[in-house]
Amino acid sequence: MTSASPRSRLLITAPFDPVAAARLADLFDVEIVEPSMEGATLARPGITDRLAVADAVVCEVDQVDQAALDAAPALKLVVTCRASPVNVDLPACTRRGIPVATTPARNAEITADLAFTLILSTVRHTGASERWMRAGNWCADDVFEPYARFRGIGLGGRTLGIVGGGAIGRRVMRRALAFGMKVLVYDPFLEPGALGDDADIVGLDDLMRRSDVVTVHVPLNDSTVGLIGAPQIALMRSGAYFVNAGRAAVVEEEALMAALREKRIAGAGLDVFWTEPPPADSELFRLDNVTLTPHIGGASDDVVTEHSRIAERALRAWATGERPEAVANGEVFTTV
Incomplete structure (x- = not known):
C-alpha cells in the first residue's frame, strides 16, 4: 500500500460537497465529473482518460470492478461513499494493495x-x-x-x-x-x-x-x-x-x-x-x-455533505501517510 505523492490526482464521480472538494485542492489535483446513477463500471465512456491517471477515486454508484481497475494503472486508493463497499471488487483491490475506505453512518x-x-x-x-x-x-x-x-x-x-x-x-x-x-x-x-x-x-x-x-x-x-x-x-x-x-x-x-x-x-x-x-x-x-414511502431513507443533500466530510477525512489521512478510519480491507496496510 502506497500513500499519496505530492499533487496526487483525485477523481470524484460521487455527488460531492463543493466546499469539501475545494478544501482537498491543497493536497490533490481534483477533478469532478457528473455523477452517474446507472450503477455501471467506473470505466465508463467519457472519463477513462481521467481514470487512467487517477491516484485516488471517490465514487458512490459507479462500480469499481475489474474493468475499472484495469483502466486505472495508477490507482492507489478507493473511497466509496457507502457504509459498506458493495460497489467495489474488494478482493481485486486487495490483490492490488489498494485500500478501500468507506463512509460509515453517512446517512x-x-x-x-x-x-x-x-x-x-x-x-x-x-x-x-x-x-x-x-x-x-x-x-x-x-x-x-x-x-x-x-x-x-x-x-x-x-x-x-x-x-x-x-x-x-x-x-x-x-x-x-x-x-x-x-x-x-x-x-x-x-x-x-x-x-x-x-x-x-x-x-x-x-x-x-x-x-x-x-x-x-x-x-x-x-x-x-x-x-x-x-x-x-x-x-x-x-x-x-x-x-x-x-x-x-x-x-x-x-x-x-x-x-x-x-x-x-x-x-x-x-x-x-x-x-x-x-x-x-x-x-x-x-x-x-x-x-x-419509496425508499427515501437516505434521500437528502445532508447525506452528500456528510459522506463528503467523511471521505475528505479519509483522503487527508491517506495523503499524509496515515491509515483512514474506516477501511474495508485493512490487510493491505500490513503488506510490505
Whole structure:
C-alpha cells in the first residue's frame, strides 16, 4: 500500500460537497465529473482518460470492478461513499494493495428521521387521512368523521422495539426517548447494559412480544436474511405496528403480508420492499393499514455533505501517510 505523492490526482464521480472538494485542492489535483446513477463500471465512456491517471477515486454508484481497475494503472486508493463497499471488487483491490475506505453512518441521522417519520405517520394514520381529505371526503354533513375514522395511538409511555442497535438504531432510540417511550433493543453484538438506562437489551422474541412498535435497523447479511419470519410476527400484539426503513429481506414477505391482510397486527410503515419498485398490482397498494414511502431513507443533500466530510477525512489521512478510519480491507496496510 502506497500513500499519496505530492499533487496526487483525485477523481470524484460521487455527488460531492463543493466546499469539501475545494478544501482537498491543497493536497490533490481534483477533478469532478457528473455523477452517474446507472450503477455501471467506473470505466465508463467519457472519463477513462481521467481514470487512467487517477491516484485516488471517490465514487458512490459507479462500480469499481475489474474493468475499472484495469483502466486505472495508477490507482492507489478507493473511497466509496457507502457504509459498506458493495460497489467495489474488494478482493481485486486487495490483490492490488489498494485500500478501500468507506463512509460509515453517512446517512444515519437522516434515515433515523425517516424511520421516526414512518412511525408517527403509521400510528397516527397521517398518510391515509391526507389521501382521504384530498379525495374530497371531508364534508360539512359529518365534520367529525375523520376524528372517528383516523384514531391513532400516542407514543408517550409506549414501548419501541429496535431490531439492531447500530448507528441508525441508536439514533432512533434517542428520538424515541424524547417522545417518552420505553425502548427495547435486540442486537446480538451488544452486551446487557450496553445502552445504560436508555434501553434494555433483550432477545428478539421478547422484543417482538413486548413492543407496541417494532422498527428494523440491522444490516443485510447471511445472518439477518429472513431474521423476522412468521414465528416472530406471530408474537406481536394485535395493536402493534411494524416499521421497516432498513432492508426488506430481513423480513419474510408473506409472513408480514399475511399479518397485515388478516389484521393480526395494527399496521406497518415501509420504506423498503422485496421488489423495488413494487409492481403496480402489489397487494401493498390495496391495504389500508400500510404506510408506504419509496425508499427515501437516505434521500437528502445532508447525506452528500456528510459522506463528503467523511471521505475528505479519509483522503487527508491517506495523503499524509496515515491509515483512514474506516477501511474495508485493512490487510493491505500490513503488506510490505
